[in-house]
Amino acid sequence: MKMGTALIYDEEMTKYKLLWVDPVCKIEVPERLIVSYEALVKSGLADRCVSIPVREATDAEILLAHSEEYLEAVKKTPFMHLEELMTFTQKYGDVYFHPNIYHCAKLAVGATLQLVDNVMTGKVRNGMALVRPPGHHSQSSAANGFCVFNNVAIAAQYAKKHHKAKRVLIVDWDVHHGQGVQYCFEDDPSVLYFSWHRYEHQSFWPNLKESDFDSVGSGKGAGFNVNVPWNKVGMGNSDYLAVFFHVLLPVAYEFSPDLVFICAGFDSAIGDPEGHMSATPDIFAHLTHLLMNLADGKVCAVLEGGYNLTSLAQSVCQTVQTLLGDPAPRPAQLGGASAPFPEEPSSKNRRPAQQGGSQGPEGDAGGDAQREEEKVEEKEEEEIVWPEPLRRVAPSLRSALLLPDAVECPDGCARFTCVRACSPLNATVLLRSPSPPQGCGDTAGVMQAVLGLLLPLGYQYEPGLVLLARLPGYQVEGGLWQQLTCLLQGLALGHTLVLLQVIGITASCLLGNAALSLGPLVAPGPEDVGSFERLRLRLQTDWPLLQTTGTFRD
Numbered sequence: 001m002k003m004g005t006a007l008i009y010d011e012e013m014t015k016y017k018l019l020w021v022d023p024v025c026k027i028e029v030p031e032r033l034i035v036s037y038e039a040l041v042k043s044g045l046a047d048r049c050v051s052i053p054v055r056e057a058t059d060a061e062i063l064l065a066h067s068e069e070y071l072e073a074v075k076k077t078p079f080m081h082l083e084e085l086m087t088f089t090q091k092y093g094d095v096y097f098h099p100n101i102y103h104c105a106k107l108a109v110g111a112t113l114q115l116v117d118n119v120m121t122g123k124v125r126n127g128m129a130l131v132r133p134p135g136h137h138s139q140s141s142a143a144n145g146f147c148v149f150n151n152v153a154i155a156a157q158y159a160k161k162h163h164k165a166k167r168v169l170i171v172d173w174d175v176h177h178g179q180g181v182q183y184c185f186e187d188d189p190s191v192l193y194f195s196w197h198r199y200e201h202q203s204f205w206p207n208l209k210e211s212d213f214d215s216v217g218s219g220k221g222a223g224f225n226v227n228v229p230w231n232k233v234g235m236g237n238s239d240y241l242a243v244f245f246h247v248l249l250p251v252a253y254e255f256s257p258d259l260v261f262i263c264a265g266f267d268s269a270i271g272d273p274e275g276h277m278s279a280t281p282d283i284f285a286h287l288t289h290l291l292m293n294l295a296d297g298k299v300c301a302v303l304e305g306g307y308n309l310t311s312l313a314q315s316v317c318q319t320v321q322t323l324l325g326d327p328a329p330r331p332a333q334l335g336g337a338s339a340p341f342p343e344e345p346s347s348k349n350r351r352p353a354q355q356g357g358s359q360g361p362e363g364d365a366g367g368d369a370q371r372e373e374e375k376v377e378e379k380e381e382e383e384i385v386w387p388e389p390l391r392r393v394a395p396s397l398r399s400a401l402l403l404p405d406a407v408e409c410p411d412g413c414a415r416f417t418c419v420r421a422c423s424p425l426n427a428t429v430l431l432r433s434p435s436p437p438q439g440c441g442d443t444a445g446v447m448q449a450v451l452g453l454l455l456p457l458g459y460q461y462e463p464g465l466v467l468l469a470r471l472p473g474y475q476v477e478g479g480l481w482q483q484l485t486c487l488l489q490g491l492a493l494g495h496t497l498v499l500l501q502v503i504g505i506t507a508s509c510l511l512g513n514a515a516l517s518l519g520p521l522v523a524p525g526p527e528d529v530g531s532f533e534r535l536r537l538r539l540q541t542d543w544p545l546l547q548t549t550g551t552f553r554d
């Protein structure tokens with residue numbers, strides 16, 4: 001199984017900015033990329049990644065999701081002077097142009113396609129493209145929401161065309177609805193688009209009726225568009241995990257994609273001036289981990305939004321460190337709606353005053369009003385603090401095995417005589433016993449129980465150790481066993497003790513490899529569904545993460 005995480009970034013994409021006063025666009029600053037990349041370098045994560053160079057997208061690639069006339073119009077912007085750029089910008093909503101933004105937009109698409117090439121050809125297992133301008137709002141003939149070309153929509157079309165991808169999953173955890181992606185794949189059953197987004201009954205930007213939960217796609221694409229609108233702010237870690245367990249993951253496993261994109265916008269993190277959500281940066285480690293066993297681990301994360309420079313940098317690091325295979329941290333603040341953090345934070349996580357950005361033309365009238373508004377906003381922002389994510393240390397030895405002498409030790413594992421001796425991340429005790437009877441329960445039913453019961457319970461219980469036993473009588477077939485072994489490593493900081501008869505397929509998971517895809521799942525049997533639902537209803541009063549109805553009623 002291929003290892004390695006690609007990181008695609010080029011500082012050229014920091015070389016455009018807002019050239020006039022625009023209170024809506026002033027948050028989209030070059031520093032977003034700078035602080036993210038610097039945090040990856042400072043934490044040592046950048047060095048652990050495979051650095052892949054960016055390239056410019058070709059016209060043909062851009063035309064996979066945009067019209068000729070739009071591309072031709074954008075091609076003219078490098079030669080425009082300020083007034084022409086402002087006039088051109090007026091044609092679109094909540095976006096700005098700059099003489100260098102066309103070049104950067106081609107690099108953002110090209111970087112995303114480089115990531116797809118390296119993942120789909122197995123040169124790396126997964127990766128992240130740190131790009132700007134973002135993409136998920138731009139449409140066939142329109143720039144929108146700081147986006148010029150739709151990086152992920154183009155890349156999904158590209159993966160289908162050039163890498164024969166049959167089913168592509170796009171998970172959009174940005175706090176804004178990526179309507180550009182939804183429009184692009186509206187009637188396409190080969191691309192499943194999932195988005196949660198701040199909505200507040202259509203009162204939040206982009207104020208679209210089609211961002212509501214009843215937009216499910218059309219024609220052959222009906223059912224392949226999943227919108228989760230947040231009708232209030234302050235959604236937290238429990239809400240995000242509950243949506244993954246009870247909505248996204250069952251659909252994603254049934255869809256069984258051969259490639260996963262993440263529209264990785266971090267304005268859904270705490271402290272963001274757009275999102276006003278309460279989820280802490282460490283939650284992106286868990287969201288990433290829960291997606292990494294789809295598509296045989298082929299995950300391409302592409303930066304979208306994120307405007308609090310502190311939570312953005314922390315969230316990017318949490319995401320990349322998980323793509324690298326490090327165990328996820330203990331999730332903070334689980335158990336129902338997020339509670340306000342203690343007054344005295346362990347660190348001063350504050351949004352630094354915006355450097356650079358919108359210095360309008362001299363003597364502009366808006367200056368004082370804008371400074372007033374900024375003071376109000378800064379004050380509001382100042383109150384939001386959160387704990388610094390804990391350092392996640394991956395032990396040098398990932399997996400150790402206690403084996404009978406005659407049994408060969410799989411590559412990458414270490415034979416040990418006692419767990420304490422080498423304090424590995426996980427450990428396995430191999431039991432000698434007659435070959436196990438065949439599996440029980442159907443795959444879909446077991447996966448439904450894993451996603452809808454076992455994982456929510458496990459996250460709420462926060463065990464110090466996960467004990468996995470594959471013993472006679474209650475066998476699950478290999479692919480399921482791998483999914484279970486991988487998914488449960490998101491708990492207990494990855495400390496997993498496995499008791500089993502057969503080592504091969506399990507060792508691969510314990511070494512951090514992705515579980516093999518289960519293939520498209522059929523509906524679980526009615527008796528499974530019934531017993532599962534009765535159990536969930538009985539348990540949910542004690543385990544809020546099992547709740548699926550009360551959580552979302554606004």
Ligand SMILES: CC(O)(O)NCCCCN
Binds near residue numbers: 134135136137175306
């Ligand atoms: C990429 C993005 O989703 O963060 N853009 C947000 C634009 C907001 C305009 N009011």
Ligand SMILES: [Zn+2]
Binds near residue numbers: 174265305
């Ligand atoms: Zn956004």
